[in-house]
Amino acid sequence: MTKPSFNSISGVSAQPRQFLDHLFQAAVERALPLANTARFLPRPPMPGSGGRTIVIGAGKAGGAMAQAVEALWPLDAPLEGLVVTRYHHVPPRPEGLPQRIEVVEASHPVPDEAGQAAAERILAMVQGLSENDLVLCLISGGGSSLLTLPAEGLSLEEKQAINKALLASGASISEMNCVRKHLSRIKGGRLAAACAPARVVTLTISDVPGDDPSIIASGPTVPDASSCAEAVAILQRYGIEVPGDIMSLLEQGALETPKPGDAVFDGHEVHLIATPQQSLEAAAEAARDAGLAAYILSDEMEGESREVGKVHAALARAVAMKGQPFQKPCVILSGGETTVTIRKQAPGTPRGRGGRAGEFCMGLALALQGQGGVYALAADTDGIDGIEDNAGACVSPDTLQRAVAAGMKLDQYLDRNDAYGYFEKLDDLVISGPTYTNVNDFRAILIL
Structure with a gap:
């Protein structure tokens, strides 16, 4: 198969999904060891x-x-x-x-x-x-x-349970790693x-x-500049249980780094x-080579994935409808590490599958409401979003329309954190396989 050529805006407009894949690959290649x-x-x-x-x-x-x-x-x-x-x-x-x-x-x-x-x-x-x-x-x-x-007195099984609780809590990466370092x-x-x-x-x-x-x-x-006291505060903030003797050691500062x-x-x-910034700059350069303006919002974005998606959608709609703060056609790029707080489900509810990138895309699609001319890709640069086989997902102006035609309601998939199930049925998963590097989240929004 001939590799698409993206040396003009017309080429981008003809194959927006492939162009977003092209930007993702540029970001990954920049980070290869x-x-x-x-x-x-x-x-x-x-x-x-x-x-x-x-x-x-x-x-x-x-x-x-x-x-x-x-x-x-x-x-x-x-x-x-x-x-x-x-x-x-x-x-x-x-x-x-x-x-x-x-x-x-x-x-x-x-x-x-x-x-x-x-x-x-x-x-x-x-x-x-x-x-x-x-x-x-x-x-x-x-x-x-x-x-x-694990620290002395802490079993692997206990460490696993703490790790699972951290991952589901919505804690930031710095908070999670503060706890991990002290245990x-x-x-x-x-x-x-x-x-x-x-x-x-x-x-x-x-x-x-x-x-x-x-x-x-x-x-x-x-x-390590963090402290046992900070680790204790994080555990308490998110209601994460650790064995009593380990908590005592943390409170006493006995597990200091x-x-x-x-x-x-x-x-x-x-x-x-x-670094993430270098990869975003590589994607921006690839976009400019195709004749598009490219804007990097930040390589440090954090927060709930779905909410970050909604904020990106508001910006994309402003560009698409008002030409503010950027003129279209353009590409908006961002990186960082968002979080997903796993919602509790009623007994018998199917377990949701997905990760940060897919959840971002669900929040983005919900807020875009089919906005014309807006396409997006979000993926983890290691090639795996969460624990499934996809790197992320794509959004297009007809995402919601195709989902409704398939009998899917986006809010239901969001409620159970099931980005994989949603985008799999739309054939909109990004599947790259392991990339053998990792500079965190990559997000690209194309506005034509």
Whole structure:
């Protein structure tokens, strides 16, 4: 099949859905590890020093990040290590590329035994290092679940229950990771402390608003400025239960993390190799290449997904009907990490399926009310929206009309958080498969 050409507005108008897919791919490609790693790699330990290079890490981009290091690292320089990624997120290995870093798979977004076993192995791997050794840590979104090692006295099952409650609560990513860091033996800078006195260089792909390395994957190798008291407040705010003895330890400050200024981080380096803003800029450039004006609202948007969708719809309608604040034709882009608060359902109600991007699209479609000339795509840049097989969904002017013809009422699907069920029946799911990177939510609204 011939790839669509988008070098003019007429080409965009003829295939708006394909054009939005094109922008999504531009955003993803900008964040691929192999294109972003080389300039941040440290030099190997000096020959004859006896120093080792150990690669550790976790995240949805972990497999691709490990392959990038293997492709770029000198063949005559020793390299070893272990990285954990999400199930089915290990990219195909390029022919002729020797494997020097072990990659294992574990569960996301709820941790499992495989992730715990990987965390235990990684922690053991960095014991007894010297100042001549180099630890290269590869971190990307999803690492909070994949690199799980519960605090002493907390079982994996209890950690799983807390994680599920956090995911359903509507808490922001920074709030969730504050709790996770204080209930872990490896997050919140504790992994860096275990590496001492070795030099630690962290390469990270940001999936969080603000690009704070201490929040990405709960910052296992960077200082943590949050506190046990903040974790307690978050748990209480969202009514999340933890075992009584663990809550007592939190209240006493006994599960505190290493803080900024701690000597354990002296000489360490942290590099952001890909960010949401860079991917939005790549999509904007692709839109401008097609002759369209492109506007990036923000790469840090948070809030309830459906409500964020409604706000985007109000802006799109203003552009479409009044030419304010932007003139059409144009593309409006945004990123960040919204949240979905799972609604309680009556017994026997089918379980909703979906994620942040799909919920955004439902809120957007409801508020657009079939506005002519407005098309949209929202997707997670890792290729998986929630726990299903789609990256996100698309909205077009006839979305509501086609749904009614199919006997579907949007408000009913919203009530049970069932974006997947809604857009699947309309053939409007975005299915890309794992992308092997992760710079969080991507949203594009095309107004013709």
